[in-house]
Amino acid sequence: MSGNGGSGTSAGNPAHPDKRPNELLTSWFARSGWSKGELARQVNRRARQLGAGHISTDTSRVRRWLDGENPREPIPRILSELFTERFGAVVPVEDLGLRTSRPAPSATGVDLPWTDPQTVALLSEFSRSDLMLARRGFLGTSLALSAGPSLIEPMQRWLVPAPAGSSAAAGPVPATRARGRLSRAELDLLATTTVMFRRWDAQCGGGLRRKAVVGQLHEVTDLLQEPQPDATRSRLFGVAAELAELAGWMSYDVGLQPTAQKYFVLALHAAKEAGDRPLGSYILSSMSRQMIHLGRPDDALELVHLAQYGSRDCASPRTQAMLYAMEARAYANMGRPGRTKRAVRMAEDTFAEAADWDEPDPDWIRFFSEAELYGENSHSFRDLAYMAGRSPAYASLAEPLMRRAVELFAAEDDYQRSYALNLVGMATVHLLRREPEQSAALLTEAMAKAKKVRSERVNTRIRKTVDTAVRDFGDQTEIVDLTARLAIELPETAEAV
Numbered sequence: 329m330s331g332n333g334g335s336g337t338s339a340g341n342p343a344h345p346d347k348r349p350n351e352l353l354t355s356w357f358a359r360s361g362w363s364k365g366e367l368a369r370q371v372n373r374r375a376r377q378l379g380a381g382h383i384s385t386d387t388s389r390v391r392r393w394l395d396g397e398n399p400r401e402p403i404p405r406i407l408s409e410l411f412t413e414r415f416g417a418v419v420p421v422e423d424l425g426l427r428t429s430r431p432a433p434s435a436t437g438v439d440l441p442w443t444d445p446q447t448v449a450l451l452s453e454f455s456r457s458d459l460m461l462a463r464r465g466f467l468g469t470s471l472a473l474s475a476g477p478s479l480i481e482p483m484q485r486w487l488v489p490a491p492a493g494s495s496a497a498a499g500p501v502p503a504t505r506a507r508g509r510l511s512r513a514e515l516d517l518l519a520t521t522t523v524m525f526r527r528w529d530a531q532c533g534g535g536l537r538r539k540a541v542v543g544q545l546h547e548v549t550d551l552l553q554e555p556q557p558d559a560t561r562s563r564l565f566g567v568a569a570e571l572a573e574l575a576g577w578m579s580y581d582v583g584l585q586p587t588a589q590k591y592f593v594l595a596l597h598a599a600k601e602a603g604d605r606p607l608g609s610y611i612l613s614s615m616s617r618q619m620i621h622l623g624r625p626d627d628a629l630e631l632v633h634l635a636q637y638g639s640r641d642c643a644s645p646r647t648q649a650m651l652y653a654m655e656a657r658a659y660a661n662m663g664r665p666g667r668t669k670r671a672v673r674m675a676e677d678t679f680a681e682a683a684d685w686d687e688p689d690p691d692w693i694r695f696f697s698e699a700e701l702y703g704e705n706s707h708s709f710r711d712l713a714y715m716a717g718r719s720p721a722y723a724s725l726a727e728p729l730m731r732r733a734v735e736l737f738a739a740e741d742d743y744q745r746s747y748a749l750n751l752v753g754m755a756t757v758h759l760l761r762r763e764p765e766q767s768a769a770l771l772t773e774a775m776a777k778a779k780k781v782r783s784e785r786v787n788t789r790i791r792k793t794v795d796t797a798v799r800d801f802g803d804q805t806e807i808v809d810l811t812a813r814l815a816i817e818l819p820e821t822a823e824a825v
Contacts, residue, residue: 348396349394349395349396350393350394350395350396350424350425350426351425352423352424352425353393353394353407353424353425353426354394356411356415356419356423356424357394359415360411360414360415362414363387364387364390364391365386365387367390367410368385368386368387368389368390370410371383371385371403371406371407371410372384372385374406374409374410375402375403375406383402383403385403398426399426404421404424404426405421407421407424407426408420408421408424408453408457409456409460411424412457412460412461413460416461417461418454418457418458418461420453420457421453437474438474438478438479438482438483438589438590438593439478439481439482440482440593440594440597442485442486442488442597442600444601447565447594447597447598447601448549448552448553450594450597451545451549451552451568451572451594451597451598452546452549452550452553454590454591454594455542455543455545455546455549455575456546458542458575458587459539459542459543459546472586473585473586473589473622474589475619475622475624475627476624476627479589479627480627480630480631480634482593483593483596483612483615483631483634484634486596486600486608486612486634486638487634487637487638510551510556510560510564515560515563515564515567518548518564518567519567521544522544522567522570522571522574522691523691525537525540525541525544525571525574526570526574526691526692527742529541529574529577529578529581529745530695530742530743530744530745530746531741531742531743531744531745531781532744532745532780532781532782533581533582533745533781533782533783533786536782537578538575538578538579538582541571541574541575541578542575544571545568545571545572545575548564548567548568548571549568551564552564552565552568562601562602562603563602565598565599565601565602566598566599566602566604566607568595568598568602569595569596569598569599569601569602569604569607569608569611570595570607570692571595572591572592572594572595572598573591573592573595573607573610573611573614573692575591576588576589576590576591576592576595576614577614579591580614580617580618580621580785581745581783581784581785582782582783582784582785583784583785583788585618585622588618589615589618592611592614592615592618593615595611596608596611596612596615599611605638605639605642605643606639606642606643606644606647606690607690607692608635608638608639609635609636609638609639609643609647609651610635610647610650610692610693612631612632612634612635612638613631613632613635613650613651613654615631616628616629616631616632616635616654616658617654617657619631620654620657620658620661621785623661625657625658625659625660625661625662626658626662628654628657628658628661629655629658629659629662632651632654632655632658633655635651636648636651636655639651644682644685644687644689644693645678645679645681645682645685646679646682646685646689646693646696647689647693647696648678649674649675649676649678649679649682649696649701650675650693650696650700650704652671652672652674652675652678653671653672653675653696653701653704653705653708654704655671655674655675656668656671656672656675656704656705656708657704657707657708657711659671659708660707660708660709660711660712660715661711661715662715663712663715663716665712665716665722668708668709668712671708672705672708672709675701675704675705676701676705679696679698679701695743695746697736697743698736699732699733699736699737699740699743699746699750700733700743700746702729702730702732702733702736703729703730703733703737703746703749703750703753705729706726706727706729706730706733706750706753706757707726707730707753708726709722709723709725709726709729710722710723710726710730710753710756710757710760712725713726713757713760714760718760720760720761723757723760723761724761726757726760727757727761730750730753730754730757731754733750733753734747734750734751734754737750744777744780744781745781745783745786747777748774748777748778748781748783748786749785749786749789751770751771751773751774751777752770752771752774752786752789752790752793754770755767755768755770755771755774755793755797756793756796758770759793759796759797759800759801762800764797764800764801764804764806764807765804765806767793767797768797768806768807768809768810769806771790771793771794771797771810772810772813774786774790775790775813775814775817775818776817778790778817778818779817779818787818790814790818791814791818791820794807794810794811794814797810798811
């Protein structure tokens with residue numbers, strides 16, 4: 329076909345004497361190995377799948393794109409999908425040199441504009457790309473993890489007031505504005521679904537439901553692209569923030585660290601648009617936890633301090649106690665015992681105030697129970713013990729707290745992953761106290777739990793602890809048997825999620 333306007337791919341973008349060849353698109357096209365005819369056929373096929381049967385692209389149209397002509401939607405989206413699938417890495421529309429009249433940041437970084445439309449666009453694009461790549465076995469290999477100032481400085485803009493007229497600060501819906509199609513009951517159902525996903529994650533780990541959460545997030549961003557009353561839009565941003573945080577948490581749990589960080593950053597943007605600072609502080613605490621896991625306690629401390637400052641006058645005692653516990657973890661991993669002990673005390677004292685708090689806590693902080701408090705604080709002392717050269721004094725501080733956490737988690741079914749993680753934590757304390765037999769028994773129990781919880785984080789903790797046991801007590805029968813059991817029950821195999 330000749331592509332005369334009926335394709336809908338370039339009308340309204342006439343040739344311009346200053347038009348320059350699209351070098352980015354040309355580069356991707358050359359590396360793809362496709363011919364112009366093959367790319368045109370793939371675009372047409374994908375357009376039909378999307379219900380855009382009016383699109384009819386040919387080789388001359390592809391040549392015009394390479395020469396600098398900007399196609400109309402959905403062509404940029406289709407090209408992004410095709411190149412993403414071809415290379416097994418997210419290829420955003422902007423990286424193809426398209427939409428040059430309205431620049432937007434690449435979807436692969438964390439320093440993003442704090443604006444409503446771009447937050448929605450990036451949430452939509454990243455979740456869509458994640459779904460495509462997950463279906464084809466790719467895991468976002470184009471992403472890089474940010475750390476240090478390149479991570480902390482952009483996150484500090486979370487506290488900058490939103491400009492007047494933004495969705496987070498807008499007033500009542502004008503009477504002339506068209507109402508969105510969502511009822512209160514439908515909004516309540518979206519929130520209930522998010523709660524259900526969170527329960528599944530706690531019980532089964534991040535591997536089983538991650539793609540379902542990402543799919544739900546993508547659906548919510550579709551709703552955010554439709555006209556909605558301001559109150560509905562704000563609530564939708566809150567749902568999007570919770571889903572993006574959960575997608576990030578699940579990605580972290582299965583070992584997709586750059587993907588997790590990207591979701592956390594987008595979640596923080598959505599929480600800002602929702603005007604929900606306590607939720608934003610919770611998202612920052614998840615980012616802090618990830619930094620501790622990755623061996624960057626300085627970044628973890630910066631993030632948790634940012635969370636504490638931003639929610640100091642609005643977070644519930646339970647949320648504040650969780651932030652103090654994360655502060656203790658960061659200080660412990662920096663080898664600062666005085667600051668660690670103070671943060672542990674603050675976490676305990678603030679948690680005690682939660683019983684007198686008049687307002688109900690949001691569901692996202694429900695996980696921070698007495699068991700979780702004991703678990704976090706015991707891990708802080710355990711980490712201090714390692715930082716202090718396997719100090720028996722800090723191991724002794726960790727032991728009773730860890731034992732209590734294990735007892736409490738054993739009494740409930742909702743948090744099986746936390747139960748498994750604390751079994752491993754207790755095993756590490758016994759290794760610090762040079763009690764390999766008790767450690768082996770706990771690790772055996774943790775392996776049984778791990779088989780029911782799809783969590784690479786749990787599996788990695790078990791493997792690392794077994795490695796430590798082998799290094800220190802490798803000649804003992806219990807440890808020899810443990811190593812053999814690990815190879816059978818938790819073999820190291822990569823799995824796509």
